[in-house]
């Protein structure tokens with residue numbers, strides 16, 4: 001299978017390159033092609049003639065998306081539209097990576113793929129609009145919504161990931177962490193392996209793919225320090241105490257419902273994935 005991976009130097013993209021290593025891969029970074037530029041995109045993808053195009057590229061720094069909404073829409077919406085158009089023209093299969101932030105977080109139970117979307121910030125809105133373009137333009141597509149990513153290649157947009165950030169702060173007297181945002185942190189290598197299995201099927205459509213279980217950012221931080229054996233003073237706080245005007249969903253847990261129905265769900269519990277990640281980092 002010939003596979004184009006867009007965003008290949010990003011956190012998830014680099015693990016997709018690992019998961020698809022037995023295949024004929026063309027990894028593309030922003031230096032190779034800016035997805036906003038449809039002509040260059042068309043030239044590169046058409047000449048590669050892939051069976052599958054995976055688009056992980058995004059402007060995913062949530063506070064920055066709020067400050068630069070035009071850029072968020074340009075990359076996350078128009079960029080997604082461009083990749084879908086080009087993929088459709090060459091009749092390839094497409095996989096678009098989306099987010100838990102398409103939901104408003106008011107449900108208080110894990111979100112299913114068919115639940116109503118209602119993003120509460122610019123990032124979520126720009127990604128949801130990207131999903132709509134993919135659905136409108138293509139017949140053969142996968143949309144994979146995931147959440148709270150961390151991986152060996154740090155998130156380019158954010159400069160780090162939550163696990164590494166906690167480990168960097170371990171010598172602080174205390175660390176304030178929010179208790180009222182609940183999600184499922186997800187290790188990009190395990191997500192990438194699950195995506196590899198999914199694309200070998202023809203069960204197209206929207207999927208939720210995260211690690212299993214759920215936790216608050218506070219629980220996650222506690223688990224990180226427990227796993228590496230550091231004694232750190234974590235102070236539980238409410239998100240209203242954070243000096244930010246960015247709205248985030250309070251509860252954005254995604255149920256891998258369609259994967260489970262199809263008997264395809266191989267995602268480990270978040271705590272097991274955290275252990276695997278820390279082991280890979282040498283802890």
Ligand SMILES: NC(=O)c1ccc[n+]([C@@H]2O[C@H](COP(=O)([O-])OP(=O)(O)OC[C@H]3O[C@@H](n4cnc5c(N)ncnc54)[C@H](OP(=O)(O)O)[C@@H]3O)[C@@H](O)[C@H]2O)c1
Pocket residue numbers: 006007008009010011012013029030031033034035036055056057058059060075079097098099100127146147148149150154155156157158
């Ligand atoms: N991070 C999370 O917690 C999270 C949660 C849910 C969903 N997601 C989604 O998961 C996907 C992967 O996220 P990630 O954490 O791996 O992000 P990342 O590390 O920031 O990687 C994104 C990649 O996109 C590339 N990119 C950005 N703008 C581009 C453009 N205009 N044209 C071409 N490439 C461009 C960047 O390339 P360069 O490196 O060359 O700049 C970067 O490598 C995204 O679609 C994101 O929305 C992320």
